[in-house]
Amino acid sequence: MNLLLTIIALITLASAVAAICLRNLVHCVLCLTLSFAGIALTYLELSAEFVGFAQVMVYIGAVTILVLFALLMTRGGKELHLRSWNPGHWLTGLGAGLGTLGVLLVGIFHSKLREVTPLDTKDESVHALGNSLLDTYVLPMEALAVLLTVALIGAALLAMPERSRPGQTFRKVSSTKEGPVKD
Amino acid sequence: MWFEELLISIKASMVLLAPEMVRPLVSALLSSMPILMSFGGLFAMVTLLERKMLGRIQNRLGPNRVGPFGLFQPVADGIKMLTKEDIVPHSADHLIHFLAPLILLVSAMLGLSVIPFGQKLVAVELEAGILFFFAVGGAAELAVFMAGWSSRNKYALLGALRAIAQMISYEIPLILSSIGVLMAAGSLSLVEVVQAQAGGMHAWYIWTPWGFLGCILFLIATLAEVNRSPFDIPEAESELIAGHMTEYSGFKYAVFFLAEFVAMFAMCALTATLFLGGYHAPLPILSFIPGPFWLFLKLILLVLLFIWIRGTMPRLRADQLMEFAWKFMLPMSMANLVATGLWIALDGGVLGWILSAILNGAAYFGWSHLLSRASGVKPRVYQYADDPQTHA
């Protein structure tokens, strides 16, 4: 067992547990970030540079910030006080967690990847990844690109100020357009 | 080359002095020390340079009291900063309040580690160097949020939210405008990007149409990414006191300041690496001068450009900032990507050059014409003041 991997795994798990248990929601999100970082470190330790950096960029740079924004726009990071003890919830959660773990374990132990020897030439991993993305897996990648574009356009549409149509009497409140400026 | 050989041999002999166990650690420390030291010194110089230059732009002398021509002003500033009381608000989240400036500084410094300062002078040679650079840049957003949120101050939180919104918005054009270079160089490694621009000034990517537009877009996005004027709305002192730094004082404030400048240097170094040939001399005959000199020269010229821009432009409004990012920067960088593809498809010949220039020019003029028509902004009409045209 690799010592570094063990330390990273411990940090990841500890921060993941803290992310569930802490009272302050912002602290939870920050702990979640730490566990994301731990996962990224695991990837790097396994010499998967591209995946590791992508993990940092997407999860720490974007997902965490998104969660934080959502948090501040809604609750304002107030402390949670869950006093009621509900055994039903706990049992459901435990069952769901164990079920997921079982599915994952079955998947891992039946995977062919367990027999694959690790790559020695780590310098080629990004090139190989890029080539296979634009060669073998070009269709899934294009589909993902289209999906993301649609999501982007949808978000822009949602964020657009509502135009007043004929028959509607309410005034446009949030307008970013400026007329001629008069001093 | 002799300079790099010298540095490398010095480092190798120093590493040999250490016991066998700690040699990798000593090697890493020795690689990072020059970066830390030179950029710390550059920070001190640039703070003075900025104040001097802004003064001159406003027809003042700038700082000139401490030492000859005010050269020791950074020392005085440093003593002032370090001896000030370090105040933490009573209701602040102490741990996060303490961690935020450190994370910001570390993320800024880490970016410098993948910049090639010479043919063999790279602290960490990564295959996905530029990806690493942008990934650690993402931690800066988190640090800014931590600073703003943990201060328990409305100004700080507002500043942090503005900063994050701005950084996220401008990260997209930033990365998109750098992709052109990566396409042309065929690698994510910054070392290879620089090597693709070897052989004198004509090989630099800025002389291609897509590189020129990309460089300008990249510089604008850089300004926004490091919160420099005219994109300094996160710390707009007339509205938000100091944004996320409001509740910081003394040493922590100095660390914030340092981190901001180091991030700017890192971004400038990346710009020089991507578009201006990195450590390569502009003419092959000048290549006897060591590479780090050229990179620092380009970096300082870019910093001067930033100061010049700061002395020229007023601060943008938050909605103007967002509109500029999404309506101008994003379409332009996408058009630039298409132009780059065209250039690469035609093997960078004359035809490719002309076609991509036409594409980029059409995109710029057409889009800016459309935008200014759609925005409905007309030249200012002065009702009471004199028409400025009559004075011209």
Added chain:
Amino acid sequence: MIGKGIAKGMVETARNLVGSYHESERMVTVEYPEQKIPAKESARNFPFLVYDGDDWQTGLRCVSCQICEKECPPQCIYIEKDTEKKPDFLGKPQFQPKIFDIDVSVCMGCQICVEVCPFESIRMDREFEYAGTDRFNDMLFTKENLAKSNSYYHQIHPTEATETDGIREDKRQAHLLKERAKAEKLAKAKKEAMEKKAGASSTD
């Protein structure tokens, strides 16, 4: 077109930057402690007390009427009357201040004390280099610090000082006239009384 205005502005600032090195008329600031801009005549900041003649104690115009103390909006003036009187410029015995303090760290330079002073005693100074290390003692001016001669007043505010001198000259003339009229009246009454007396004695 986007960017035209920015380019224009950049050229302008570059012109400033380069021009500031060889066109001295561009530089609008002066090196303050070594160089100073000559003060304008209308410059004012804190009040001072005017005295006539050479000795500030006998020539002090203030009669400690305390109007300025009452009118001062930030209440930075503190006056205590002396029990002894001294003759003023007309020779009349008048009160004099035992203590006259102005806290210049409180003073806002509004000039109301000058407006209300009926004795042309308090006027505005233009001295401003009062930096001190003690907020309480260095910034509290006593009458020794505040008393300044009329010639100094002429030096800093010539027009105003001449005007003030004119007012005082008018007052002196009026006073002299009044004195003379009084003396004449007295002489006349005396004479009449004498004549009456003489008449009475002659009729006797």
